[in-house]
Amino acid sequence: MKTQEFHQINETIHEEKMDNGLQVFLLSKPEMVKTYGIFTTDYGSIDQTFTPLGEDKEVTVPEGIAHFLEHKLFEKEDRDVFQDFTKLGASANAFTSFTKTAYLFSATSHVYENVRTLVDFVQDPYFSEQSVEKEKGIISQEIRMYDDQPDWRGFFGTIGSLYHKHPVKIDIAGTVDSIQHITKDDLYTCYETFYHPSNMVLFIAGNFEPEQMMDFIRENQQRKEFPEAPEINRRFPREPVSAFKSEEAIEMAVSTPKAYVGLKEQVDGLSGEEILHNELLSDMLLDHYFSTSGKFYDELYQSGLVNDSFHFETEWEREFGFTILGGDSRKPDAFLKRLKKMLLSIKEEKISAEDFEKMKRKKIGEFMRALNSLEFIANQYTHYHMLGVNLFNVLPEIESLKKEDMEEFIENWIQESQMTTFQVKPKE
Known part of the structure; x- marks a missing residue:
């Protein structure tokens, strides 16, 4: 474990790159009651065209799939992961942006159990055709709700007028039509390509002992098997300098x-x-x-x-x-x-x-x-x-x-x- 001190702001970061490529950062703040953890993959809504892990041919997946995948990771075959956090007294959430997908929790107790829950559920996907079809209805309602919000339409309308081809012009959740084309296999393709530990960052900040926490995370990762770290090939359309519309x-x-x-x-x-x-x-x-x-x-x-x-x-x-x-x-x-x-x-x-x-x-x-x-x-x-x-x-x-x-x-x-x-x- 490497320790880096920043004297000007009186902060110390403990970091380690796990054998599987996962980058872990710890910020120990013993004076804090709360602990906050966030597990992030370098994968967002704009990553639509890429070469899947282990393949040679490029694919383009439906718009909104990164956000759809974020929703589905919380649902396991036998339970909803939100309930796991609730039982441990934690508040959990997730978000998808243009460039990242993140899963997080905040807790004042059972810190190690919550860290384990966070890391384990993200690294254990379960998608079924039935649950994917059910989720399409839920996310369609979410998209329609945002479509009725003038500020949201103004934000994405402005971006859409700026960009000719770049997928940043597409709503992060996709469209009601685009998500109908998402399949269980699409979700696994995106997960296996972008959720490899080498493409992810785990940051824990709060009230814990850093050496003990890093040992805990290291042991957790050593118990799991992952394929060799992939080189991720993403492609974006060539975008003119000028705005799409005046x-x-x-x-x-x-x-x-x-x-x-x-x-x-x-x-x-x-x-x-x-x-x-x-x-x-x-x-x-x-x-x-x-x-x-x-x-x-x-x-x-x-x-x-x-x-x-x-x-x-x-x-x-x-x-x-x-x-x-x-x-x-x-x-x-x-x-x-x-x-x-x-x-x-x-x-x-x-x-x-x-x-x-x-x-x-x-x-x-x-x-x-x-x-x-x-x-x-x-x-x-x-x-x-x-x-x-x-x-x-x-x-x-x-x-x-x-x-x-x-x-x-x-x-x-x-x-x-x-x-x-x-x-x-x-x-x-």
Whole structure:
């Protein structure tokens, strides 16, 4: 077991790569009552085209299968795994994102039993044709529920207008039609390819003794047999730099229109460190201009173009990146026109040295506060590890940022050809 100390933030990570390739990270926090565990595979909704384990021919699986697989892993031949956690006094959950699928628990007692339950159920799949058919009805209802939510439709509508072919434009859960094509064999194909221990990360944070916990996990893994670690070959369509559509709109039963501007971020050829660098700078800029204390937000609010529903987010991954800003607006056309103009004007805006230092201090403060959360540390450590970056090196990365880095980023950041607008309009 390797130990790495981060003196600046007073944290120690214990890590070990198991013989089967599973990467384990432990963060012992004896002062905490709670323990949080998350078991993550580097496999998400965008991984639709790949070469299955042990085969030579590429396949394309139905949209939504990663999310479907997440649901089915909790159901065993004789029980529902959620009940196993409940009996141990734990709260369990799971989620599927564009790039990852994760299974997690939170508990204040029976920590080792809960870790065993987490690892064992994920590493012991059971799929039957009958249970797969039953799940299609359940997930179809979930998809229809989200289809009725204007904010969700606005989010995916914006991404869909940004991307021509990339599967990030598809809802993580797929469509009601696409999931009807999922079979038991499809689930096993995806599981065997992407759920090999060598493609997974286990992170446990909380109140336990690290040596004892690592021994416990090591013994658990040594009792199981896995095939040789596969080389996973995934393929994504070639994606143009430009946005797919410059504008798009749908009608729904809303009283106030919703309007969004999307920006297609360019990640091709970037390393994990470069992705982090750009993510930090874009987030700092968006916060500077569009947070509730930001200059541009104040202009939009005072003009009556937005209300407190306005928000923004930016996501940078290995295969894609996007930034979305928007919310409710009674004057959506005027709002979108002004918002686009503001974004394009950032190149002409001059950020003073004093403002830049304020941006850095705010970002450092946000990061340090977030480190009080076990969930944040475990989730983000796993996320950045899969990008080849250590979460605890984010602080020195922020501290090392210079005003010149920001200016260089701004110069290449926003191009009108990479922007789209999307509206959710009231039905007439």
